[in-house]
Amino acid sequence: MDGVVDHLADERNKAQFDVEEMKIVWAGSRHVFELSDRIARLVASDPVFRKDNRATLSRKDLFKNTLRKAAHAWKRIIELRLSEEEASKLRFYVDEAAFTDLHWGMFVPAIKGQATEEQQQKWLPLAYKMQIIGCYAQTELGHGSNVQGLETTATFDPQTDEFDIHSPTLTSSKWWPGGLGKVSTHAVVYARLITDGQEHGVHGFIVQLRSLDDHLPLPGITIGDIGMKFGNGAYNTMDNGVTRNGKCVRSNVPRQLIYGTMVFVRQTIVSDASCALSRAVCIATRYSAVRRQFGSQNGGVETQVIDYKTQQNRLFPLLAAAYAFRFVGEWLKWLYTDVTQRLQANDFSTLPEAHACTAGLKSLTTTFTADAIEECRKLCGGHGYLCSSGLPELFAVYVPACTYEGDNVVLLLQVARFLMKTVSQLGSEKKPVGTTAYMGRVEHLMQCRCSVQKAEDWLNPNTILEAFEARTARMSVAVAQKLAQFANPEEGFLELSPNLVEASVAHCQLIVVSKFIEKLQQDIPGKGVKELLGMLCNIYALNILHKHLGDFLSTGSITPKQGSLANDQLRSLYSQVRPNAIALVDAFNYTDHYLGSVLGRYDGNVYPKLYEEAWKDPLNDSVVPDGYHEYIRPLLKNQLRNARL
Ligand SMILES: CCCCCCCCCCCCCCCCCCCCCCC/C=C/C(=O)SCCNC(=O)CCNC(=O)[C@H](O)C(C)(C)COP(=O)(O)OP(=O)(O)OC[C@H]1O[C@@H](n2cnc3c(N)ncnc32)[C@H](O)[C@@H]1OP(=O)(O)O
Numbered sequence: 001m002d003g004v005v006d007h008l009a010d011e012r013n014k015a016q017f018d019v020e021e022m023k024i025v026w027a028g029s030r031h032v033f034e035l036s037d038r039i040a041r042l043v044a045s046d047p048v049f050r051k052d053n054r055a056t057l058s059r060k061d062l063f064k065n066t067l068r069k070a071a072h073a074w075k076r077i078i079e080l081r082l083s084e085e086e087a088s089k090l091r092f093y094v095d096e097a098a099f100t101d102l103h104w105g106m107f108v109p110a111i112k113g114q115a116t117e118e119q120q121q122k123w124l125p126l127a128y129k130m131q132i133i134g135c136y137a138q139t140e141l142g143h144g145s146n147v148q149g150l151e152t153t154a155t156f157d158p159q160t161d162e163f164d165i166h167s168p169t170l171t172s173s174k175w176w177p178g179g180l181g182k183v184s185t186h187a188v189v190y191a192r193l194i195t196d197g198q199e200h201g202v203h204g205f206i207v208q209l210r211s212l213d214d215h216l217p218l219p220g221i222t223i224g225d226i227g228m229k230f231g232n233g234a235y236n237t238m239d240n241g242v243t244r245n246g247k248c249v250r251s252n253v254p255r256q257l258i259y260g261t262m263v264f265v266r267q268t269i270v271s272d273a274s275c276a277l278s279r280a281v282c283i284a285t286r287y288s289a290v291r292r293q294f295g296s297q298n299g300g301v302e303t304q305v306i307d308y309k310t311q312q313n314r315l316f317p318l319l320a321a322a323y324a325f326r327f328v329g330e331w332l333k334w335l336y337t338d339v340t341q342r343l344q345a346n347d348f349s350t351l352p353e354a355h356a357c358t359a360g361l362k363s364l365t366t367t368f369t370a371d372a373i374e375e376c377r378k379l380c381g382g383h384g385y386l387c388s389s390g391l392p393e394l395f396a397v398y399v400p401a402c403t404y405e406g407d408n409v410v411l412l413l414q415v416a417r418f419l420m421k422t423v424s425q426l427g428s429e430k431k432p433v434g435t436t437a438y439m440g441r442v443e444h445l446m447q448c449r450c451s452v453q454k455a456e457d458w459l460n461p462n463t464i465l466e467a468f469e470a471r472t473a474r475m476s477v478a479v480a481q482k483l484a485q486f487a488n489p490e491e492g493f494l495e496l497s498p499n500l501v502e503a504s505v506a507h508c509q510l511i512v513v514s515k516f517i518e519k520l521q522q523d524i525p526g527k528g529v530k531e532l533l534g535m536l537c538n539i540y541a542l543n544i545l546h547k548h549l550g551d552f553l554s555t556g557s558i559t560p561k562q563g564s565l566a567n568d569q570l571r572s573l574y575s576q577v578r579p580n581a582i583a584l585v586d587a588f589n590y591t592d593h594y595l596g597s598v599l600g601r602y603d604g605n606v607y608p609k610l611y612e613e614a615w616k617d618p619l620n621d622s623v624v625p626d627g628y629h630e631y632i633r634p635l636l637k638n639q640l641r642n643a644r645l
């Protein structure tokens with residue numbers, strides 16, 4: 001900030017906590033903070049990684065630009081000998097969806113998680129050096145959610161010792177896989193295995209798609225891009241492919257963990273949610289402190305919009321959620337690592353819980369984040385609608401996260417199955433553990449009474465936890481009892497699916513709240529850091545309580561009076577967070593390059609920069625627009641003639 005006026009300096013001076021220590025908490029450790037900071041600056045200072053022109057490039061230019069960035073990123077990774085951790089941060093700060101995401105994020109993990117030792121030895125060295133580029137080809141034109149419904153077949157031919165991968169129908173074309181359309185040379189293709197005329201369910205096969213010499217599709221394979229997607233720029237940096245195969249390949253079939261890659265990716269999507277959310281919140285918070293409307297007295301300055309309680313009521317729960325998702329993401333990473341180690345030792349006992357947690361939290365955090373980015377756009381008024389605010393593109397890139405890696409409702413139904421199984425086993429020898437351990441106290445939770453008598457009583461974490469546990473246990477038991485009335489359980493499951501989804505949401509919200517509370521039980525250094533996090537935790541929980549008051553009241557988990565007291569406490573918490581708001585978003589440590597937003601600039605110098613940005617639009621290249629002579633001038637002349645008549 002040397003030599004630059006900091007328009008947000010007063011705001012920064014108000015902070016009541018040590019922002020440098022908060023940066024460490026946000027990053028996860030001092031090591032990660034320093035590494036992220038270094039890589040963020042490296043990316044920001046490299047002109048190849050410029051991204052402010054994305055909204056105005058044509059699809060072809062946009063795509064070629066992405067190829068250029070990916071090649072440059074890879075060159076820098078090799079030149080600087082970056083570690084895997086550093087390379088993945090570099091990808092994060094380059095901030096552009098590309099084929100490399102699928103290569104590193106799904107193709108490599110699929111081979112690591114599902115291939116045999118021999119297959120790994122063959123393919124992984126090639127993939128690590130990017131001598132082959134891979135994608136994850138599961139979804140078809142006709143089926144995405146219903147994986148068992150995939151039509152592509154892999155028929156084993158004992159004569160040639162090969163598998164014949166075949167898409168017999170239009171609907172069996174692989175449709176959507178990222179990177180497939182124009183770049184990938186290989187794919188993990190999911191297909192129904194057939195041997196000796198017998199079906200063995202869906203398995204993954206490594207298939208070569210394109211020649212490594214001239215990049216042409218191999219014989220029998222038709223490939224292309226599926227067309228423009230939502231939003232200018234945005235996810236159109238990515239080629240999403242369609243392919244039909246008639247190709248023979250050699251492979252062994254992994255028998256287990258077909259779904260393992262999805263568990264891995266869903267876990268990374270939860271961590272990503274806190275990044276996208278914090279980014280939108282950072283923009284909206286800084287701009288809300290800069291923007292002034294109404295309230296001027298005697299010619300004095302107007303009110304900063306962040307001081308309006310309605311603005312706080314919309315913004316601060318999103319800020320709190322960004323921190324909540326950060327911590328639940330950390331925990332989920334731990335859970336994933338733990339289950340992976342167990343699986344390697346053939347212990348499958350925690351896989352159902354890991355599946356339910358990754359599916360449920362992926363659904364909860366992406367739905368919330370997509371809605372929150374749109375809310376942040378509205379929080380920025382008209383200027384939020386400008387591409388230079390960074391919010392339209394962020395929304396367009398983010399919103400498909402509600403669909404890919406499992407449609408969010410379909411995933412909540414998976415959680416519901418897990419919950420119903422847990423409820424049905426209550427009273428048996430199998431005790432609920434982990435995230436469902438609270439169900440072990442179901443008798444207490446079904447009849448306990450919330451003890452809140454005054455607003456401050458809601459600051460007790462045990463009180464909050466018990467209210468959330470009682471709500472979820474009661475909703476789950478109620479729907480389980482309804483299910484039991486159906487002669488056919490699958491019919492009951494379909495009929496009651498809206499209630500089941502609501503119980504799953506309650507369960508996932510409980511997990512997020514409980515992991516935030518657990519985080520606060522750790523030793524957290526730095527003046528005021530723990531206190532601020534405590535406030536955010538309470539805002540996160542009490543805001544949910546307010547938004548889902550119907551659940552809490554109808555299950556008798558709290559009384560209407562207690563609901564109203566929770567709301568009083570929320571308003572008081574907003575006032576306490578207000579002076580710290582700018583410092584809390586500074587703690588994300590985002591560079592202006594990464595934020596990509598005039599409204600969210602660190603220095604708050606919004607208006608001159610908005611004006612400057614506007615003049616850069618290609619439409620302003622000429623004063624008189626193209627088309628004037630063909631379409632505007634004749635119109636005006638006609639009007640003139642008509643007026644004279
Ligand atoms: C320009 C810049 C360049 C920079 C370059 C720099 C280079 C350096 C790079 C450095 C690193 C970068 C790293 C990047 C990382 C990026 C991360 C990835 C990015 C993500 C992009 C997204 C792309 C999207 C991909 C996709 O969408 S792939 C397709 C996903 N599809 C789905 O998710 C389908 C959803 N459907 C299902 O999951 C299931 O079929 C279903 C479960 C819903 C169906 O259920 P069904 O009823 O049919 O039941 P099943 O019979 O299938 O299941 C029975 C039992 O199995 C259990 N089950 C189900 N699923 C799972 C599971 N996943 N795990 C475990 N168990 C599971 C059920 O519970 C049943 O169990 P039960 O019998 O005990 O009840």
Ligand SMILES: Cc1cc2nc3c(=O)[nH]c(=O)nc-3n(C[C@H](O)[C@H](O)[C@H](O)COP(=O)(O)OP(=O)(O)OC[C@H]3O[C@@H](n4cnc5c(N)ncnc54)[C@H](O)[C@@H]3O)c2cc1C
Pocket residue numbers: 102136137138139142143144145146175176177178235240400403404405406407408409410413
């Ligand atoms: C940007 C993007 C990138 C992608 N990348 C890849 C990739 O790299 N590789 C890949 O293989 N795939 C990829 N996909 C595909 C993605 O995984 C699927 O689109 C996703 O799993 C949803 O499946 P679907 O499209 O079949 O939706 P559908 O299942 O057809 O969903 C349509 C509607 O039906 C509802 N529905 C479906 N089933 C049920 C049910 N049982 N009960 C109640 N409601 C139901 C859904 O909630 C939804 O509202 C990508 C998708 C997108 C958008």
